[in-house]
Amino acid sequence: MKKIVALMLVAVMVLALVACGDKGEDGEKKGDGLIKVGIINNDPNESGYRTANVNDLKNTFTKANGYEASFFYSLKNEEQIAQADKFITDEVDYLLISAAGTAGWDATLKKAKEAGIKVILFDRTIDADASLYEASIVSDMAKEGQTAVDWLKGKNLETYNIIHIQGAMGSAAQIGRSGALDTEVAANANWNIVVQQTAEWSADKAEEIVQSVINSGESFNVIYAENDDMAKGAMAALDKAGITHGKDGDVIIMGYDCNTYALEYLLKGDWNYDGQCNPFQAGYLDDIIKKLEKGESVQKTIIMDEKGFDCETITEDDVKKYGI
Amino acid sequence: MEENKTPEINPEEKKVVQAPSKPAKSLDWKAIFGKMLHSQMLIPVVAMLALLIFNLVNDPSFFAIKYGPNSVGDNVFTGNLITIFDKGAELAILAIGMTLVTAACGGQDISVGATIAIAGSAILRVVRGSEISPDTLQNPLILGFLVGCLAVIACGAFNGILVAYFKIQPMVATLILFTAGRSIAAWINQNQLPNIKDPTFGYYGGFIPGVPIATPIIISIICFIVIALVLRFTTLGLYAQSVGINEQSSRLNGINPTLIKFITFVILGICVAVCGLIKVSRISTINYSSVAKDIEMDAILAVALGGNALGGGKFSIKASVLGAYVIQLLTTTLYTKKVNSAAISAYKAIVVIILVVISAPVVRELFAKLKVKLSKKMARAGKKVA
Numbered sequence A: 001m002k003k004i005v006a007l008m009l010v011a012v013m014v015l016a017l018v019a020c021g022d023k024g025e026d027g028e029k030k031g032d033g034l035i036k037v038g039i040i041n042n043d044p045n046e047s048g049y050r051t052a053n054v055n056d057l058k059n060t061f062t063k064a065n066g067y068e069a070s071f072f073y074s075l076k077n078e079e080q081i082a083q084a085d086k087f088i089t090d091e092v093d094y095l096l097i098s099a100a101g102t103a104g105w106d107a108t109l110k111k112a113k114e115a116g117i118k119v120i121l122f123d124r125t126i127d128a129d130a131s132l133y134e135a136s137i138v139s140d141m142a143k144e145g146q147t148a149v150d151w152l153k154g155k156n157l158e159t160y161n162i163i164h165i166q167g168a169m170g171s172a173a174q175i176g177r178s179g180a181l182d183t184e185v186a187a188n189a190n191w192n193i194v195v196q197q198t199a200e201w202s203a204d205k206a207e208e209i210v211q212s213v214i215n216s217g218e219s220f221n222v223i224y225a226e227n228d229d230m231a232k233g234a235m236a237a238l239d240k241a242g243i244t245h246g247k248d249g250d251v252i253i254m255g256y257d258c259n260t261y262a263l264e265y266l267l268k269g270d271w272n273y274d275g276q277c278n279p280f281q282a283g284y285l286d287d288i289i290k291k292l293e294k295g296e297s298v299q300k301t302i303i304m305d306e307k308g309f310d311c312e313t314i315t316e317d318d319v320k321k322y323g324i
Numbered sequence B: 001m002e003e004n005k006t007p008e009i010n011p012e013e014k015k016v017v018q019a020p021s022k023p024a025k026s027l028d029w030k031a032i033f034g035k036m037l038h039s040q041m042l043i044p045v046v047a048m049l050a051l052l053i054f055n056l057v058n059d060p061s062f063f064a065i066k067y068g069p070n071s072v073g074d075n076v077f078t079g080n081l082i083t084i085f086d087k088g089a090e091l092a093i094l095a096i097g098m099t100l101v102t103a104a105c106g107g108q109d110i111s112v113g114a115t116i117a118i119a120g121s122a123i124l125r126v127v128r129g130s131e132i133s134p135d136t137l138q139n140p141l142i143l144g145f146l147v148g149c150l151a152v153i154a155c156g157a158f159n160g161i162l163v164a165y166f167k168i169q170p171m172v173a174t175l176i177l178f179t180a181g182r183s184i185a186a187w188i189n190q191n192q193l194p195n196i197k198d199p200t201f202g203y204y205g206g207f208i209p210g211v212p213i214a215t216p217i218i219i220s221i222i223c224f225i226v227i228a229l230v231l232r233f234t235t236l237g238l239y240a241q242s243v244g245i246n247e248q249s250s251r252l253n254g255i256n257p258t259l260i261k262f263i264t265f266v267i268l269g270i271c272v273a274v275c276g277l278i279k280v281s282r283i284s285t286i287n288y289s290s291v292a293k294d295i296e297m298d299a300i301l302a303v304a305l306g307g308n309a310l311g312g313g314k315f316s317i318k319a320s321v322l323g324a325y326v327i328q329l330l331t332t333t334l335y336t337k338k339v340n341s342a343a344i345s346a347y348k349a350i351v352v353i354i355l356v357v358i359s360a361p362v363v364r365e366l367f368a369k370l371k372v373k374l375s376k377k378m379a380r381a382g383k384k385v386a
Helices: A002-028 A048-060 A077-089 A106-114 A141-153 A172-187 A203-216 A228-241 A260-268 A282-294 A316-322 B011-038 B042-058 B080-087 B089-105 B112-128 B141-165 B170-188 B199-204 B215-233 B236-245 B247-252 B257-283 B295-305 B317-336 B341-359 B361-385
Strands: A035-041 A067-073 A094-097 A118-123 A135-138 A160-166 A191-198 A222-225 A252-256 A273-275 A301-303 A308-310 B065-069 B075-079
Touching: A035 A048, A035 A077, A035 A282, A048 A067, A048 A282, A067 A077, A077 A094, A077 A106, A106 A118, A118 A282, A135 A282, A141 A172, A141 A222, A141 A252, A141 A273, A141 A308, A160 A172, A160 A203, A160 A228, A172 A191, A191 A203, A191 B341, A203 A228, A203 B075, A203 B080, A203 B257, A203 B317, A222 A228, A228 A252, A228 A260, A228 B075, A228 B257, A260 A273, A260 A308, A260 A316, B042 B295, B042 B317, B042 B341, B075 B080, B080 B089, B080 B215, B080 B317, B089 B112, B089 B215, B089 B236, B089 B257, B089 B295, B089 B317, B112 B141, B112 B170, B112 B257, B112 B295, B141 B170, B141 B199, B141 B257, B199 B215, B199 B257, B215 B236, B215 B257, B215 B317, B236 B247, B236 B257, B247 B257, B295 B317, B295 B341, B317 B341
Parallel strands: A035 A067, A035 A094, A094 A118, A118 A135, A135 A301, A160 A191, A160 A222, A222 A252, A252 A273
Antiparallel strands: A273 A308, B065 B075
């Protein structure tokens, strides 16, 4: 038994060495005209949004497109910073960062600047001096919320009795998407919040929240869920109670993120609205890098276009193109 | 004194009437009370009654049950009570396995949330076939469930081997899958988010057409019956208990502690598979990071609420299951009262604090002293009367 274990350990060690060797060779391939980029992102398992984001980056930063890209994923800020330092030592040309946390990046970014490495932030911002990075590509969550609330306002209902299901409290998406609705509710007498609860992005909890409102017998006509999963959970509760929803139903269902299933529900008329949170940032990044390579100047903060889909106007092409 | 002794009725008669009935009555009551006090069911029963009375006083409509058509046109029962048994099903099923693991291993499995994600992901992987979002089931659901079962039984076996054979602390051993489980679940479906549109897939988390009771309730009842039969007709319960109390002496008595511990983890694995099926069936899709999030803590709380020693040994699955429903009742009550859902965990924390304090040795000693004092006083009072 002990011998077998020892043999296995030796095998593992040898394999590890071989793996290291491979990496070393890869790292030395320089001067073949490829732009070397280090990409630091969050865990692709986090959500459908992140998966789409990661796949988009992988498909864009390929050798065929003139890039030599290394990827790193972590949900932890410290691990991301450590890897960024490593990328700087490896002398990448560009450092693309979607930071897990907003703080603690100053030293690393300064080091990058000294080494002549250009930093581009995507998806999330960092609390650091703007001179430390070339550009940042962000979603404007407040704008997303405003687009959705404007759409809801355009429905011209007599009264709005809203079940507001929030995401994990304190996240940028939650703050932006809640903010617009809160302002509108405060400004209009006929906009009422029946219940405002966080379901922490979980379908299960959203279902429970809506179920408790239905059981209490209170009337409502709008479900404003801050992501698709929660809207789906809410729909399950409505279905159990036999309450109609969607295009010709009693209750308006609104979601966010444009998951494929959500857009399909829109197409079928089960839901009314879905707001996009654009994960397709690679195109923007590619564009900026090309411009910087040519020596052109770039805009510092780039806010991406984000759509809102309506069940009346959505097409099958939209589902294919924007579904994640 | 003299005045008292000259009452309106004949004292002799009074004695005759009261003598046989009074002691008998008080004795009966004392016995029942004593049994209750020493029963494991005391804490969950009292907690449940307290919550029920609170709701009854606060708003009796909490207990209303409606019978009406759902969106497909079937007549079904809805209402808060139904919600509690429907939504509490997963937790109650998990509590079964968690109690057994706790009893035999003297520790808890904290990977159940992550392994539910694995089970759910495996089930979806099988039924979706080669498509990501098929309109119909590509493979029979029973096959998916069996594969899901195998996957989490393998996880349970992995935990079981670490705990039983390598003698690693259960919480440390299961920490591995707790950390890695959700990534494994995502890997099973290559990070895709399958969405099963076939309505039959939703039966297990919703309603089977023609059946007015939510399916998770039925599934949980089946699980209770199965485990009751297993405990009734096998020696598993006794063995798990004796391994938990004293591993050495159970070995000397011919019980194989390693095997018993391993079996409890496998049983928990089966419970997890059932939960995984219910979870993915509820919404026909999965979110790897949020499915069954924090359920392991609720399951452990259910076991603690059931008055089971978290260090292993004597156990009562009945009490744990009741504890699980108490947690769900608390959650539903708080939702109905529109308490901020982020604060629900704070209320659970209060429950934990009370439980821990009650079961702390210092407090127990205090209670014991109080009891002795009381009984002495009673005895003195009794002597005086006599």
